[in-house]
Amino acid sequence: MASRTILKRIDLEQSRSVCSACGLQELCLPIGLDPAEIDRLDRVVEHHRMVRRGDYLYRAGYPFRSLFAVRSGFLKSCVLHDDGREQVTGFHMMGEFVGMDAISTDVHTCDAVALEDSDICEIPFVTLEELSRTVPALQRHLHKIMSREIVRDHGVMLLLGRMKAEERLATFLLNLSQRYCARGYSGTSFHLRMTREEIGSYLGLKLETVSRVFSKFQEEGLISVQNRYIELKDVAALKAVIGQAHGCQQS
Amino acid sequence: MASRTILKRIDLEQSRSVCSACGLQELCLPIGLDPAEIDRLDRVVEHHRMVRRGDYLYRAGYPFRSLFAVRSGFLKSCVLHDDGREQVTGFHMMGEFVGMDAISTDVHTCDAVALEDSDICEIPFVTLEELSRTVPALQRHLHKIMSREIVRDHGVMLLLGRMKAEERLATFLLNLSQRYCARGYSGTSFHLRMTREEIGSYLGLKLETVSRVFSKFQEEGLISVQNRYIELKDVAALKAVIGQAHGCQQS
DNA sequence: CGAACCCTTGAGTCGGTTCAAAGCAGGTGG
DNA sequence: CCACCTGCTTTGAACCGACTCAAGGGTTCG
Numbered sequence: 435m436a437s438r439t440i441l442k443r444i445d446l447e448q449s450r451s452v453c454s455a456c457g458l459q460e461l462c463l464p465i466g467l468d469p470a471e472i473d474r475l476d477r478v479v480e481h482h483r484m485v486r487r488g489d490y491l492y493r494a495g496y497p498f499r500s501l502f503a504v505r506s507g508f509l510k511s512c513v514l515h516d517d518g519r520e521q522v523t524g525f526h527m528m529g530e531f532v533g534m535d536a537i538s539t540d541v542h543t544c545d546a547v548a549l550e551d552s553d554i555c556e557i558p559f560v561t562l563e564e565l566s567r568t569v570p571a572l573q574r575h576l577h578k579i580m581s582r583e584i585v586r587d588h589g590v591m592l593l594l595g596r597m598k599a600e601e602r603l604a605t606f607l608l609n610l611s612q613r614y615c616a617r618g619y620s621g622t623s624f625h626l627r628m629t630r631e632e633i634g635s636y637l638g639l640k641l642e643t644v645s646r647v648f649s650k651f652q653e654e655g656l657i658s659v660q661n662r663y664i665e666l667k668d669v670a671a672l673k674a675v676i677g678q679a680h681g682c683q684q685s
Numbered sequence: 686m687a688s689r690t691i692l693k694r695i696d697l698e699q700s701r702s703v704c705s706a707c708g709l710q711e712l713c714l715p716i717g718l719d720p721a722e723i724d725r726l727d728r729v730v731e732h733h734r735m736v737r738r739g740d741y742l743y744r745a746g747y748p749f750r751s752l753f754a755v756r757s758g759f760l761k762s763c764v765l766h767d768d769g770r771e772q773v774t775g776f777h778m779m780g781e782f783v784g785m786d787a788i789s790t791d792v793h794t795c796d797a798v799a800l801e802d803s804d805i806c807e808i809p810f811v812t813l814e815e816l817s818r819t820v821p822a823l824q825r826h827l828h829k830i831m832s833r834e835i836v837r838d839h840g841v842m843l844l845l846g847r848m849k850a851e852e853r854l855a856t857f858l859l860n861l862s863q864r865y866c867a868r869g870y871s872g873t874s875f876h877l878r879m880t881r882e883e884i885g886s887y888l889g890l891k892l893e894t895v896s897r898v899f900s901k902f903q904e905e906g907l908i909s910v911q912n913r914y915i916e917l918k919d920v921a922a923l924k925a926v927i928g929q930a931h932g933c934q935q936s
Numbered sequence: 937c938g939a940a941c942c943c944t945t946g947a948g949t950c951g952g953t954t955c956a957a958a959g960c961a962g963g964t965g966g
Numbered sequence: 967c968c969a970c971c972t973g974c975t976t977t978g979a980a981c982c983g984a985c986t987c988a989a990g991g992g993t994t995c996g
Binding site for chain 1: 832886
Binding site for chain 3: 880881882892893895896897899900912
């Protein structure tokens, strides 16, 4: 046990991949913690787990042990219905968490797949709970993260339940833009890490529809698309797509 | 402060609406707590808040203070898009929780409306967090409840993204059935508490479609409908509707 | 008893899917 | 270095499921 701890410390020193040195502090768990508390968190987090493109971080049915934070890379999570239908439930970029679905039953209920080589921090949940009992700021933040996931899902439900194809795509692009922005990247030009089919699965559309709408947006000068490379040319117009497409009987 | 506490205690004694005497213990927060812990929870929960049919428990934009548990009655929660479109994000019956969306921003992000006169327990969140720091079983259960909401939402996303109208209705009815069952009521005959329009809003369908599918199910002998009164005549066939309606290339 | 609301049913329309074919990029091996 | 292959994307044409619009009947409650 002691040797394992020592190993861990050395590993931490070498890689410098500790929370206290992490650029994502402001987005991730350490938010609002003081240095001493971050240090305690550091000892709990198992940094530096690599997941190669196409590999699973976990699959539905795996026993639950940890939450995961994306340090770098890009993941999707998806639920699989008995009959083979797959629904992508989310895309996850650095600073975001996955695995919270598994807390309820101690079993993962969806798959998490890396869409590009990804660097993952693993946070054993029992230990996190323990720690959050003595660090109220951490406790609160954990609750906020779970709550944020619920709010996000409600947004997707609204999208899937009430929006037309063009509104869905516009919402999707603006959401990506905003998230890249928040991480210090360009919000107006970025690479999509997922296929048209995966976008469609997330938005409740077929891949052909996604492709057609992209083409239409491009014709209209809202965006420019070249394969996975997207440029948002007219953000205001994209925003205007949402809501005007239909209904909108706001007198 | 002291007088307020005394008032509260008296109120508790009189109404007997305390967690320790509540029939929903096994579904609600007290699950897994020992009597002493339940007693501590009792002092925190503000029992007996009445919400009349049609009234709001809270609305989007209200400041967040508490989680709510449904003691009796029936609620819906819904998000409102800027342009007036409404999406019902859930129906809530006794033993279920609402308000968790508000933790992330300290502001409620959706409305909660009573569909019939409802009896609500209010749990001030700061106090609940405090208590859960010293009662691990409570902490874990709170996490499970939030996680369960996330899993539920993923299920709805699958439904909205990939299912046809008939599958959605079948899923909806079977889900209600299962929840009534778990509460000791009949799982094969019950009253719907919501309108066709609200069902449609939840399932991403128009009210006319809901009505038509109900009629079709009735013709086929799967259910019988009389207004809001539903009887499930052939549960197996209802289950078979899901997945067979389309795709299902599970050779 | 009347008004407001809810539900059902029909006919026509349309958005997104399905099916099909062809173009394109990126990687592999000869 | 080119040829090939595989997986991804685009585009077209036909189809269909759910929506829209509309009218009529039922229920509930003041």
